[in-house]
Amino acid sequence: MANKEIEDDNETWDLVLEPRTSWYSLGLSQILRFKDLLFLFVRRDFVSVYKQTILGPIWFFVQPVITGITYAVIFGFLADISTDGVNPLLFYMCGITLWNYFSDTLSKTADTFTANASVFGKVYFPRMIVPLSVVLSNLVKLGIQLLLFIAVWIYFLATDNTLHPNITILLVPFLILLMGFLGLGFGIIITSMTTKYRDLKFLITFGVQLLMYASPIVFPLSLVSEKYPQYKIFLLANPITSIIEAFKYAFLGVGEFNWLYLGYSLSFTVVLLFIGLVVFNKVEKSFMDTV
Amino acid sequence: MSKVVLKAINISKQYRLGQVGTGTIAHDLNRWWHLARGKEDPYIQIGDTNDRSTKGDSDYVWSLKDINFEVKQGDVLGIIGKNGAGKSTLLKILSQVTTATTGKVKIRGRIAALLEVGTGFHPELTGRENVFLNGAILGMTKAEIAGKFDEIVNFSGVEKYIDTPVKRYSSGMMVRLGFAVAAHLEPEILIVDEVLAVGDAEFQKKCMGKIKNVAGEGRTVLFVSHNMQAMSSICKTGILLKNGLIDEMSDMNTCIKKYNGLFEESVLGTVSIKDRLNRSQSSGNILFSNIQAFSNGKKTWDFRYDEEINFQIDCEAREQSDGLLFYMALLEPLTTDVLTNFKVVVKEGAVVKGEKLSFTITLPAKTLRVGQFLLYFAIGDAKQTRWYDVVDNNVNLPALNITAIDMDPHYNSGMFSIPYKLNINS
Numbered sequence: 001m002a003n004k005e006i007e008d009d010n011e012t013w014d015l016v017l018e019p020r021t022s023w024y025s026l027g028l029s030q031i032l033r034f035k036d037l038l039f040l041f042v043r044r045d046f047v048s049v050y051k052q053t054i055l056g057p058i059w060f061f062v063q064p065v066i067t068g069i070t071y072a073v074i075f076g077f078l079a080d081i082s083t084d085g086v087n088p089l090l091f092y093m094c095g096i097t098l099w100n101y102f103s104d105t106l107s108k109t110a111d112t113f114t115a116n117a118s119v120f121g122k123v124y125f126p127r128m129i130v131p132l133s134v135v136l137s138n139l140v141k142l143g144i145q146l147l148l149f150i151a152v153w154i155y156f157l158a159t160d161n162t163l164h165p166n167i168t169i170l171l172v173p174f175l176i177l178l179m180g181f182l183g184l185g186f187g188i189i190i191t192s193m194t195t196k197y198r199d200l201k202f203l204i205t206f207g208v209q210l211l212m213y214a215s216p217i218v219f220p221l222s223l224v225s226e227k228y229p230q231y232k233i234f235l236l237a238n239p240i241t242s243i244i245e246a247f248k249y250a251f252l253g254v255g256e257f258n259w260l261y262l263g264y265s266l267s268f269t270v271v272l273l274f275i276g277l278v279v280f281n282k283v284e285k286s287f288m289d290t291v
Numbered sequence: 292m293s294k295v296v297l298k299a300i301n302i303s304k305q306y307r308l309g310q311v312g313t314g315t316i317a318h319d320l321n322r323w324w325h326l327a328r329g330k331e332d333p334y335i336q337i338g339d340t341n342d343r344s345t346k347g348d349s350d351y352v353w354s355l356k357d358i359n360f361e362v363k364q365g366d367v368l369g370i371i372g373k374n375g376a377g378k379s380t381l382l383k384i385l386s387q388v389t390t391a392t393t394g395k396v397k398i399r400g401r402i403a404a405l406l407e408v409g410t411g412f413h414p415e416l417t418g419r420e421n422v423f424l425n426g427a428i429l430g431m432t433k434a435e436i437a438g439k440f441d442e443i444v445n446f447s448g449v450e451k452y453i454d455t456p457v458k459r460y461s462s463g464m465m466v467r468l469g470f471a472v473a474a475h476l477e478p479e480i481l482i483v484d485e486v487l488a489v490g491d492a493e494f495q496k497k498c499m500g501k502i503k504n505v506a507g508e509g510r511t512v513l514f515v516s517h518n519m520q521a522m523s524s525i526c527k528t529g530i531l532l533k534n535g536l537i538d539e540m541s542d543m544n545t546c547i548k549k550y551n552g553l554f555e556e557s558v559l560g561t562v563s564i565k566d567r568l569n570r571s572q573s574s575g576n577i578l579f580s581n582i583q584a585f586s587n588g589k590k591t592w593d594f595r596y597d598e599e600i601n602f603q604i605d606c607e608a609r610e611q612s613d614g615l616l617f618y619m620a621l622l623e624p625l626t627t628d629v630l631t632n633f634k635v636v637v638k639e640g641a642v643v644k645g646e647k648l649s650f651t652i653t654l655p656a657k658t659l660r661v662g663q664f665l666l667y668f669a670i671g672d673a674k675q676t677r678w679y680d681v682v683d684n685n686v687n688l689p690a691l692n693i694t695a696i697d698m699d700p701h702y703n704s705g706m707f708s709i710p711y712k713l714n715i716n717s
Contacts, residue, residue: 014399015399016395016396017384017396017397019391034430037428043420044416044420047420048415048416119411120388122388123388123404123411125430196319285389
């Protein structure tokens with residue numbers, strides 16, 4: 001289509017805008033140039049949450065504590081689901097803390113395009129900055145909640161000798177990273193697929209909730225191995241399962257830690273994130289026309 | 292000769308009309324299937340030119356078609372055109388907000404676009420925090436913003452409120468702060484879209500001064516505005532867009548002349564509404580047959596705000612009736628709220644079958660401010676017991692388009708001017 005003689009010029013240009021770019025140019029160098037914006041977004045997300053509150057970031061503590069107590073009462077005492085001999089409050093808080101990071105990241109990145117359409121419609125910056133900032137600001141929140149969990153954990157460590165933390169605790173940062181990237185991967189795929197047809201959005205709200213019950217948050221994996229070993233494979237197909245189990249194993253010494261399972265989760269995350277980046281990159285160029 | 296810093300090669304942009312829904316998925320799947328086999332997009336050959344006043348046959352429209360131009364370093368290029376000519380689409384493509392359907396844009400140096408002031412302001416954050424956030428969104432680094440922070444705050448004139456959340460700001464203060472950040476951007480190419488239409492007269496002056504300075508420093512500016520006075524004083528070269536095509540590309544004043552000519556030539560003949568059957572709530576005893584808007588004897592639906600607006604309305608009696616009452620209203624286009632209306636008895640006594648009636652209505656000059664207004668007409672019997680004919684949105688009359696070409700500081704605030712008296716009592 002393009003004019004041949006203009007096309008042939010071999011001058012140097014800093015930027016060429018084209019309708020289609022090759023799938024492998026993910027524009028990661030652009031993200032580096034806008035790293036200040038990334039951190040300002042993180043700051044904005046974090047700071048704006050507790051503006052005009054008295055307790056400020058302390059509110060981040062309330063959520064896991066109340067949820068932990070509720071789960072301990074309902075699943076621990078009323079339903080009497082096994083917690084592998086660990087104190088139910090500690091057991092549930094352990095799962096919830098890491099799970100919340102995943103679910104918050106997923107649900108917030110999943111509406112990147114629709115929620116930011118007004119800004120995206122007026123100015124260009126690498127769109128990936130926004131979901132990345134969500135991963136980071138949720139990481140800050142996770143850090144705070146993790147501190148709380150560790151405080152509770154130390155208390156039980158001192159009073160209760162059934163806990164067996166071990167060297168795998170060194171893997172915790174890696175597990176957190178995996179969880180964050182899993183949430184990001186799912187999130188950017190969903191947001192890319194919902195700019196034009198919003199159908200998937202209805203799925204996401206209850207989908208995340210259902211996914212929690214398909215992960216060993218309120219029950220240990222050992223319970224499934226014991227009662228329904230034939231269904232265990234389905235649970236293990238969920239990449240979150242092995243991450244949560246490894247996390248629990250590291251702190252509490254219960255659960256199934258398996259390198260093979262973790263390897264599966266890692267490969268799943270890498271593939272998912274790659275597909276997500278490719279799709280996101282393709283959609284970000286012209287989503288403004290269809291959002 | 293200075294070097295070319297921006298080059299647009301054959302850029303076209305196609306939009307799909309109508310809503311996204313189950314109907315569009317068939318096209319999407321078909322397109323995907325063609326592209327997956329390495330074939331051309333099956334919908335790229337079709338599409339109407341971008342002329343909003345006529346209804347096309349296609350679901351696709353070319354908002355821009357085969358646009359080619361070059362901008363040299365230090366050029367100040369003005370882009371003008373009537374509403375819907377494709378100016379904003381062009382700016383969106385140049386500023387990377389969206390991509391062209393076909394074609395390429397090549398750019399040298401850093402480019403920044405100002406399509407809006409205060410993009411991304413977070414209401415809960417303070418002015419200070421928002422300056423950093425907004426600056427970073429526009430592409431500045433934290434260090435750059437920190438270096439210019441005092442200057443920005445000074446320019447905005449809101450020092451006193453800098454540590455207050457911006458949700459407490461007046462809209463004017465917000466705009467000032469937003470523009471102050473934008474004004475301290477230092478890209479090689481700056482794209483500006485009508486941001487001058489905000490703020491009070493003093494602030495507008497300041498903004499114009501700033502843009503002139505930027506241009507004077509040898510940086511390249513692309514500027515879109517409806518304010519022809521500003522355009523001719525700032526821009527050297529111009530592009531006039533018409534229905535998605537470049538109509539004229541030369542020095543600014545030639546473009547402006549041609550642009551003003553567009554309004555003279557855009558005669559939309561008499562709108563015959565006799566055969567449009569989609570009337571609501573009317574009995575049809577009397578029907579409107581023609582509606583014509585004109586000014587100074589020439590037929591048009593585009594008016595300058597200082598022109599008298601006239602309508603000539605023809606109607607025809609299908610059945611006999613007892614007197615005629617005419618009702619007319621101006622509506623707000625988005626909400627279709629009635630802005631103003633009047634009722635006049637245009638004929639007393641019996642109207643016989645087949646009788647034709649024609650009358651003229653005049654709205655004085657400088658009553659309507661810049662903008663678009665929809666018309667609503669109705670005719671009924673003189674005692675107001677029922678309507679014979681109603682012309683509402685269903686009939687799709689052209690909107691009344693009011694523009695201004697000179698610099699009236701209040702031309703775009705408010706919708707009407709009303710007569711008033713001022714007495715000085717000292």
